[in-house]
Amino acid sequence: MSEMTQQRGRADPAVVGETLVEVKGLKKYYGGQGVLADPPVKAVDGVDFTIQRGETLGLVGESGCGKTTLGRTLVQLETATEGSVEFDGTDITELTGKQLKQWRRNAQIVFQDPESSLNDRMTIGEIVREPLDVHEVGSPRDRRDKVKDLLASVGLQPEHYYRYPHQFSGGQRQRIGIARALALEPEFVVLDEPVSALDTSVQAKILNLLEDLQEEYDLTYLFIAHDLAAVRHICDRVAVMYLGKIMEIGLTEELYTDPANPYTHSLLSAIPEPDPTVEKERITLPGTPPSPRDPPEGCQFTTRCPAKIRPETHEQLDAETWNAIERFREVIRERSRIDLSIRNRIRRRVGRFSKYDDIDETVADLFDGTGVSEEVMAHVEQAADHVKDGYPNRAREYMGEEFDSVCDTTRPDLYTVSPTNRLSYCHRHTDEYESVDSVLGRQSDGE
């Protein structure tokens, strides 16, 4: 087997390949129907990309960025809210009934958690055979033989056929999950965090196995992971997601060594390298991602972006003050999402609302000792007064009018940022603004 992998050339599929999956304008929203409902969760909010036959596309991002939902939508475990997924030219979001069942054979998924994704009451043989039974492939005897072949190709023994999942280690259970996914000889497999739950030394074996199987069965993978190291090892191209949007997509090595998007920069810089002598310029992102029910109007990353474009009027503010303002806006945003009780609404109407007086402590915590100008402070206090009156939404709008920039108000486009057609979603890729590298470089020099 090792010979095989050595011979294996990684031709550049982005250049020579033939498209297997083409995703256009795909959206997946949850909830939000009905007049009184909360706004929908925009798990996937308009993504476009293609996957070439035979390649491994990585999909990385933090929890809640929509990567798992996207993977599940591609194999029709979720129904798309909008957009299309073309598989060999057929839009599979339109398929129903028999056609859908037929198509499903072609696209399988391996789940993260080998503990819960296998039915503990079935033997390994039954688990792997189940899809063959459902689709009535060949005679029962054929099926049994097929399962034994599959077990062998994922590195299990024929006698494992009659054992139960709980008798296996995590790594072996993941092998079973993989065998099952391959039973119907799919062309396309979504691997949803297949090694995240495993120990390092077991991970390595599963990654090697996945590569071998890809070679053997001509598989096309979508490899979903939050572990950027595994992705770098196994993927030809990578897409980086944040809050339902693809921030950057391109060839793996290029993207890892020379990221274009500020989010990719931040994400890569946050991985602790297994080498204590590496002194990384770590960008520690402030705060947490905003709620996918209430994403920013402009760029999804605007509330945490280290390279965010500032409004012209506040260009000269020092970094500390600017950061305090951003954090204050985050606090207000969170408060504006809290519903008031009826009692407090009445109090608010008669001007006796006091629940939010504690905003002053937060203002003090954020701005004391920052050397903030009187002008900025006046705006902050004005906004704090709105909060105290019980109207955090007004505070939010007020701060927005004063401090919003193009990043807050306008969705960026995807720009081509390299000769290999890597794409990045950021306003800074236009001539109008200083480049991402230059801004981030300036910041780390200043520190």
Place this chain on the structure above:
Amino acid sequence: MSTPPAGDDRHVPEDRRTEEEPILSVRNLQTVFHTDRETIRAVDGIDLDIYEGETVGLVGESGSGKSVTARSIMGLVDEPGEILPGSSIKFQGEEITGYDTKQYQNLRGSGIGMVFQDPLSSLNPVFTVGNQIREALKVNRGITGEAAREEAIDLLEAVQIPDASRRLGEYPHEFSGGMRQRAVIAMMLACDPEVLICDEPTTALDVTIQAQILDLLRELQEDRGLSILFITHDMGVIADVTDRVNVMYAGEIVEKAPTEELFAAPSHPYTRGLLEAIPGQQAGQERLRTIEGDVPTPNEPATYCRFAPRCPQAFDDCEAVHPELVGVTEGETEHTAACLLYPEDMSTGEAVAYHERLGGDSSGTDESGAAGDGDVAADGGRSTGDRGRDSVDGGDGR
């Protein structure tokens, strides 16, 4: 910060380890779990020292015994688990293995704090975060009323939870994963601990949030002089936060070294295998190196090398002689490995004989009895001549 060098009978200056007692010192810790069929030696005779203000890493895969080590220190080993007699855990010079429940509670309340992988296991879902921190302040430090509220706000601000005063009134489920872990750390700080044991505290978090928590722990350590035992499976995190590392395998510590040294010159074949198995160091052309076989369950006394069935360098003696922790070169005390190939400047025959001799010594009574070579081997930390101390004293810029 206030550790008196209790009962210090050594008086070689220069080196802080000879002046100072470790704040936490583990000797020959053996924690076993009894089942119907067998006794599992989850932690099988390990030694560990943590000095004030340093971060010591304990790294290993599942089943290595690293978490059981933490739970043993915290007094959280329950039936059918048992800490065997002969094990010693000293906190600030005082033996704690004999503590009763009440004493352990006090210890957890004011001496040693623990942060688990799952913050929800440390938080009560039916009380607000503020309530829980105020309760900790009341019980452990006698602070109540408005003073407690203010201290609680200060603590949440210290762990960088924004809008602290509002968040005091929220329940754990209203916090995000990263915020919950911060809240747990705040609760631990409410107890003003000397030592913080972090058991995979960032494993369940996203990398950008992990980076925040690691930065936070670093800051807290600088501000409060905390000593940290950091348990993880992630070599990247180890490289990032620790000063010294202990590598665990099947209940035993197989290698100890200052962090940079461990990564620059990993010596135990297991450590090497583990580092080589990490993907993504460079382009994805090559096949990943793997370690054959699985981690064994340590269910009998180690009279041989537990790594032998998987070791690419194993030879006959590995099945018959138990490797002791010895210097990777003769006389080396900071970097030790439990492998018959070391000290590497000895011939294999000499080395094997050396291990046999040490094994003979230390299987008698520990500490007091062990002399000469055995002392060095059993405790890589205590002797003079250690390098890399400056990195512990802070200011190495990380």
